[in-house]
Amino acid sequence: MIDVDVAQRLGTFDLAAKFSADAPIVGLFGRSGAGKSSVINAIAGISRPAHGRIVISGTVLFDSAAGIDVPPEARRVGCVFQDPLLFPHLDVEGNLLYGLRRRPAPERVIEPARVVDLLGLEPLLRRGVRHLSGGEKQRVAIGRALLAQPRILLMDEPLAALDVPRKSEVLDYVLRLRDDLGIPILYVSHSVPEITRLADTVVVMSEGKCLAAGEIDIVMGRLDLKPATGRYEAGALIDTRVASHDAAHDLTTLEFDGGVLVVPALDARPGDRVRARIRARDISIALERPAGISILNILPGTVTAIEAETGPIVDVSIAIGRAALTARITRRSVEGLELRVGQPMYALIKAVSFDRRSVGYA
């Protein structure tokens, strides 16, 4: 459980962030400059808010009213930053054990062997840190933070400096952490694919304030948060289950509450839970079921909301079974089809609009 309520003036910027979240991975999402890192620094004790209260899993780390300000070394808050910040004068093992050695033996619950195994660090232990790849460095940084026996792991844009294959490598490790260690993670990112792939609950920040906190598919689908979540990235998330593979065509069929989706072949077993992100601009709307069309996913549903918009583009919320999607179409199409709330329609989604970044293990 993460309870944060902090206020701080930082130059010309006012931070006034208040949220409460409880999930294995909480995403802290917002554009750069939204105040995400300021929140992280306040939780870690790197900066001191003017007033407020920070409680992690029942432990008060900061409470201006009660005069509590636990120093960073006693907070047991693990930090992984964009820059791995490994200690250059120590080798990988020295870095990993730095925090562990600062904890009294009874508190050492997370063991080195387990972390080394989990993060695949065995071959790196004796190496100096300068010649590691970006992904390896970040894995060492994660391991180092974990071995300091944190009550929460704060990850501040940990993938931002990595190239795409490394991003995916580290992401997989973060998911393994969540499943194996049970330490809550507060994951900061401005990237929708990262947040949607990892987080269960998301907090949206903008201009130093928290706009919303809640289940990711609900929050990220909200049209009113679009200025903060971004126009380009608008879309929806649905939880699905792998139904079958079509080996002949390299396709995978996903079942969800509302129908099936056909996507390019996934490396997953039937029955696996998979989260698919459907971008609003990848959905078209038809009033009748079209025939003679290349689009493989044609899903019947109803219109639930139409965004009031004067520009050329309109976002239309639609319900497919119990899944909520957003379709981005032109205002001319909305008028031409005479769309209205409650109207039955078909959502058309090209199978090729799904890729590695939009479909992943839940």
Place this chain on the structure above:
Amino acid sequence: MAYFGPEIPGILALSLKVALVSVLVSLPLAVGVAYVLARASFPGKTLLDAIVHLPLVLPPVVVGFALLLLFGRRGPLGSVLESWFGIVVAFRWTGAALASAIMGFPLMVRAIRLSIEAIDRRLETAARTLGGSRGFVFASITLPLALPGIITGALLSFARGLGEFGATITFVSNIPGETQTLPLAIYTYTQTPGGDAAALGMSLIAVALSIAALAVSEWLTRRATRASGP
């Protein structure tokens, strides 16, 4: 022709002792001052910086005279030192070490300060979040990463101490066997009729010592830099 007399080993040993003690005594203080100058901001920081650098720009004879006034047996600091700790520095080799320490102090602080300023402070922050107290982080992160600068500073001050002349001769005079270091002995021989050959011999030794100190400094710095990262 250069002449190497039987008194040379004694003079050399005294010179090395004076320079070494001056470095050992001033090093902890120099690290502290360098850290404060690199990291803290407080009113009077510019003044502290100026005071530290003063020996670099003042005529050494002025520094020596100031030491004489302050640390003479009846001087305000000298009398305290004698009555509280029983240490007498006036006209003793310890006074020569004090003079060297003060003359080398700016060089030492400067080198250490630069290397502390070059440390990414976020490394120290990361160490704090990993459970290291302020003091532990200083000892385990800051000091090792500043090591190249600390070595450079110590050796610069050591070399400066071997060559120190003006402040020493003013403060503790030129007493053979007590305060007569290598430069003072050379000076004495140049003032003695027929002493040129001995002065030349000692000068050659001084040159060799200085080159050796610089070479060791270079070698140690390179080793420490390799060990402590890019």
